[in-house]
Each structure stands twice: as structure tokens, then as C-alpha cells.
Amino acid sequence: xxxxxxxxxxxxxxxxxxxxxxxxxxxxxxxxxxxxxxxxxxxxxxxxxxxxxxxxxxxxxxxxxxxxxxxxxxxxxxxxxxxxxxxxxxxxxxxxxxxxxxxxxxxxxxxxxxxxxxxxxxxxxxxxxxxxxxxxxxxxxxxxxxxxxxxxxxxxxxxxxxxxxxxxxxxxxxxxxxxxxxxxxxxxxxxxxxxxxxxxxxxxxxxxxxxxxxxxxxxxxx
Amino acid sequence: xxxxxxxxxxxxxxxxxxxxxxxxxxxxxxxxxxxxxxxxxxxxxxxxxxxxxxxxxxxxxxxxxxxxxxxxxxxxxxxxxxxxxxxxxxxxxxxxxxxxxxxxxxxxxxxxxxxxxxxxxxxxxxxxxxxxxxxxxxxxxxxxxxxxxxxxxxxxxxxxxxxxxxxxxxxxxxxxxxxxxxxxxxxxxxxxxxxxxxxxxxxxxxxxxxxxxxxxxxxxxxxxxxxxxxxxxxxxxxxxxxxxxxxxxxxxxxxxxxxxxxxxxxxxxxxxxxxxxxxxxxxxxxxxxxxxxxxxxxxxxxxxxxxxxxxxxxxxxxxxxxxxxxxxxxxxxxxxxxxxxxxxxxxxxxxxxxxxxxxxxxxxxxxxxxxxxxxxxxxxxxxxxxxxxxxxxxxxxxxxx
Ligand SMILES: Nc1ncnc2c1ncn2[C@@H]1O[C@H](COP(=O)(O)OP(=O)(O)OP(=O)(O)O)[C@@H](O)[C@H]1O
Ligand SMILES: [Mg+2]
Numbered sequence: 295x296x297x298x299x300x301x302x303x304x305x306x307x308x309x310x311x312x313x314x315x316x317x318x319x320x321x322x323x324x325x326x327x328x329x330x331x332x333x334x335x336x337x338x339x340x341x342x343x344x345x346x347x348x349x350x351x352x353x354x355x356x357x358x359x360x361x362x363x364x365x366x367x368x369x370x371x372x373x374x375x376x377x378x379x380x381x382x383x384x385x386x387x388x389x390x391x392x393x394x395x396x397x398x399x400x401x402x403x404x405x406x407x408x409x410x411x412x413x414x415x416x417x418x419x420x421x422x423x424x425x426x427x428x429x430x431x432x433x434x435x436x437x438x439x440x441x442x443x444x445x446x447x448x449x450x451x452x453x454x455x456x457x458x459x460x461x462x463x464x465x466x467x468x469x470x471x472x473x474x475x476x477x478x479x480x481x482x483x484x485x486x487x488x489x490x491x492x493x494x495x496x497x498x499x500x501x502x503x504x505x506x507x508x509x510x511x512x513x514x515x516x
Numbered sequence: 517x518x519x520x521x522x523x524x525x526x527x528x529x530x531x532x533x534x535x536x537x538x539x540x541x542x543x544x545x546x547x548x549x550x551x552x553x554x555x556x557x558x559x560x561x562x563x564x565x566x567x568x569x570x571x572x573x574x575x576x577x578x579x580x581x582x583x584x585x586x587x588x589x590x591x592x593x594x595x596x597x598x599x600x601x602x603x604x605x606x607x608x609x610x611x612x613x614x615x616x617x618x619x620x621x622x623x624x625x626x627x628x629x630x631x632x633x634x635x636x637x638x639x640x641x642x643x644x645x646x647x648x649x650x651x652x653x654x655x656x657x658x659x660x661x662x663x664x665x666x667x668x669x670x671x672x673x674x675x676x677x678x679x680x681x682x683x684x685x686x687x688x689x690x691x692x693x694x695x696x697x698x699x700x701x702x703x704x705x706x707x708x709x710x711x712x713x714x715x716x717x718x719x720x721x722x723x724x725x726x727x728x729x730x731x732x733x734x735x736x737x738x739x740x741x742x743x744x745x746x747x748x749x750x751x752x753x754x755x756x757x758x759x760x761x762x763x764x765x766x767x768x769x770x771x772x773x774x775x776x777x778x779x780x781x782x783x784x785x786x787x788x789x790x791x792x793x794x795x796x797x798x799x800x801x802x803x804x805x806x807x808x809x810x811x812x813x814x815x816x817x818x819x820x821x822x823x824x825x826x827x828x829x830x831x832x833x834x835x836x837x838x839x840x841x842x843x844x845x846x847x848x849x850x851x852x853x854x855x856x857x858x859x860x861x862x863x864x865x866x867x868x869x870x871x872x873x874x875x876x877x878x879x880x881x882x883x884x885x886x887x888x889x890x891x892x893x894x895x896x897x898x899x900x901x902x903x904x905x906x907x908x909x910x911x912x913x914x915x916x917x
Contacts, residue, residue: 349911350909350910373834
């Protein structure tokens, strides 16, 4: 489904020094997989995930998504892929605080150019009910607990029926009990909805939910 | 479509959270639009006032004025400095020209009027019985002087409405009263209906007295007139008659000693002067629109920096560059339109009060232009911050703290 070939990400610090956040990484993610990316802080996990999720582009190397090479497709097409194909879940939840929970979950549908095969409100309400957030739909995200906010973020990621969910330390801001609840939710999505999940974490017990672990250190896959 | 509604809804939400900031930002546009609309309204009012004054005279009237009154598009100053004037022979010459219906001479004299309730100086115009027709006067009470009064050199006058009310209390009171002009007593036989206005742009016909020119010879032994009015059969003959008059008069006068003008010519000369003046004022007022636009640009840059994270989130869930661009552009346009609408509303108030003293009015075109200009300002000045927002790298925006 997604293939990274010799992907490097360089940051030019000054004229003499170039920092490699990723070094010639080769990664392949197959459909319906549950993969976790593990590594210490600053090792390039988020960088890798942003490239997989089409938010960032490599300095060198090729990224293939559904057999298409992303350097050959337009920014608008990348946006469409992010909209319809990928769902992001972040450590800091990244909800928009001035929108209600329901509006946050529905937000991806605003940016969809094609005809939807579902009613946005109905679907958003259904997901939120399944996640036990029925009473919180018209609340604002900053009034919710961390676990609730992360469930809203997952609901938003699911809204467009994505094939792939990218979760960057989704449990990083949560206590361990809530963290495991979130992980069970993701596990269920992988098992029952057959959604591919790529999880970034540096906690071994969280990584254990995944069936495959990619280890990264100083920008290199090990 | 749903996108546009959503964009405007979220912009309005944002504004209602920052009411004071929104108001202050649109204040520049508000003041600019207010000033521009009010000035245009005053200009329109003035133009209408002047053309109303001339319209009443009828389109088939020609004036003969000593000196060169019009040169190029505007007035030349020489008209007043020229001392020569017309005489009875000129009237006879004019009467012989084809398609001339009537000729009215005009002399002016300042007199002291001893009214019932006021004593002050006023001007008396001496002319012929064609005057009311040419000037578009209507009678309120009594009558105008007629041909017989002119032939008999009757000592009668009809007076403007304002003279009647100011000096005698009412039109009815004025009728039958005597006005003394250099020991000669004139009887008031009529009062005109008010023509309104006065003071700006044209003479106030409500503040004159009018008498037969033949009687006026008492004060005008040379029998000289400072203006001649010629009425043609209808307006189609005006051009031809003008040419004929010029031809005849050139036999007696030098070219620069007289002018043959139509009211419409005078009208376009006066309006062009005021239009230029008005345009300059409007242009000055428009500078505040520019300043307002810069204010909007400034606040939009602040908004974009405040919301980098939000832009990153939106990009991560699939917003295109164009979506981000239109979101911020919509906010800028909305911001400037709010200023525009408030400015127009305020201008309506201003003009409403100005109408007590001045015939200002706002027309639909002005409103449309004001709205168009204010949203155009929003687009022009909003596009730079919006482009900055749209061109942010998604990954840098989402990493931004
Ligand atoms: N715009 C940038 N300019 C320079 N260096 C950058 C930039 N973005 C990221 N980096 C560097 O790239 C490296 C990898 O960053 P990344 O966020 O991928 O790490 P991570 O593995 O996700 O770390 P953590 O576990 O703390 O989230 C870090 O050393 C970071 O400082
Ligand atoms: Mg990270």
C-alpha cells in the first residue's frame, strides 16, 4: 500500500552542517497491517510518519502510495489523499478548540470534493455514540478529558472511512489505563474494520499491540 | 457550496468572539466608506439642485450676457468686469430674428424694503411679462404683471415667496402693500410660489422683487440692460437662433463683448466645476479606505500567525491550499464588508441630517459602489496574508507550537 524507497530527510542547519532526520529509510506498509514505529526521542519517528501520511516530502528517495509516486502528483491530489485515504491521530490531539466536538469530527467532510456515500452528521453522531461521547457532542474539546479528546480525534480520523490511520504517540498524553483503552480501540478498528494502522510510540507495552515493529535510531531503520 | 457556507459561518463565529477587534479593524473602512458616501451624496445633491434651478427656465431659452462668460468648459472671470450692456435696439434686433417668440430684458437694482415686520435691503429685477414663463415662476396669490402693465409703465411688482414671509409675515399680507424705491411707490400685486433652496450654486429667486422694465427706466435713464432673455418657438430652434443672434450682434459688438448661452451650457459648466471639486474630495476620503485596507492586512497577518497550528490541522485532514486561501480571504472580505455596511448605514444617518440644510441624497449606485469597493479592499489587502497561510508547509504548521 505504501512504500518508502531510500527516503532521506535532511535539514540544513548551516552551510557546513546538514542534519539527517531520516537516512535512506526503506519501509513498506501492507494493507490491513498493524505496525508500530519505535525509537527514542528525536530518532525521526514523527518525520517518518509525516512522510508516510503525505504531510511531508522526502529530500531524496521515493514514496509510493497505491503504486503512485508522490513527487509526480499535485499538491491538491495529496490533499485529497490525506482527506480520503489517511486519518491522523496525534499525541496533542490537535482538535480545533473553537469548533464543537461534532464540528471537529465532521470537519474532513468539508474538504471532500467528491460525493459522499454517507450523511456527514449521521455518521459523526454514530461514531461519537460508539465511542461513548454521546453527551459531549456540542461541548468544546478543551472541556473534555485527555482520553475523551483522543477519542474525538480518532472519530475525526475515521470520518472519511480511511484505509490508513497514522497515530503519533496517541497515548503519550494519557495515563496508562486510558492509554490502553485507546489502544484497544485502535486494535478493534484494525481487526474489525480492516483499517491499516501505523503507530508511533516509545513505550514497549504500547508497541506490543502491533503485529510488526519497525525500530528507528538516529534516522536509520534498524 | 457547503464549503462557502461553512467558511463564512466560521469567520462570523470568529468575529463574534473578537467583537472589539473586529470593530476596530473595520473602523478604517467604516470611516472611509462613510466619508466617500457622504461626499458623493453632497455632490449629487448639489448637482441636482443646480440642474433643477436651470430646468425650470425651460430648454428653449437663450441668454445674452455682456462679456465672455464661458470659455472652454468653465467660467472666465471677465464677465463681471465688463461694463457694457445691451439697449433697446438690441431688443428690436432680437425680435426680428426668426423663431424668436419673446425677448425679456433684465436690470437689477438694490433697494430698501420697508416691510410690515422687517426692513432690509433686497434686489429688484426689472423685466418684461415673459419673465415668469422663462424663469418657471408660479403664482401663489395675486398675479404677475402683464403686457399692459409693461406698456403703461405701471408701478407694480410681484415678489418672491421669501420676501413676502420675511417682510410681511405672509403672502396674503403682502398683497396691496406699497414698496418705495427712491421715492417711487410700487404696489405688490402678486407673490410667487417658493422655488426652494437658494444660497448655494444659484440665485435665490424667492428673495427678489420683480417689476416691469419700462417702469424701471425711472432708475435707468440710459435704458441699458445687463442681460437679455430670448425665448424660441421650441428647443429645436435654439441652435439656429443662437447662430443668427451671433451674426446680428457681431455687426454691433466685438466678439468678446457679448455671450450667447443656453441654460444647459451654463449648467454643464457649473456642474463640471463642482464635479471636479467633488472628485478631489472623494479622492482624499478614499485615502482613508487605503489606510483601512492596510489595517485589515495587518490584523489578517496577526490572525494567520495566531492560527498556524489550526492551518496545519486543516491541511492534515485534507484542506487544499485553495481552501485555506479562501478561508482567510473570506474573513478579510467579511471584515471590510462589515466596515462598508456600517459606513453606509452611518452615511445614511449623516445624509438624513444634512438634508435639513442641503439637498444631499444617496443613490443605489453609490451604495453598490461602496459595497463593491469595500469588498475589493478586503480581497486586495487580504490576499497577501491569505497566501501566506495557504503556502505554509503542512508539516511545519502542524509541528508549530
Ligand atoms: N524543521 C526542522 N528543522 C531542523 N530539524 C528538525 C526539523 N524538524 C525536525 N527536526 C529534527 O529531526 C529530528 C527528528 O524529529 P522527529 O520529530 O521525527 O523525532 P521523534 O522521533 O518524533 O521524536 P519524539 O519522540 O520526541 O517525538 C529531531 O532531532 C528534530 O530536532
Ligand atoms: Mg514525534
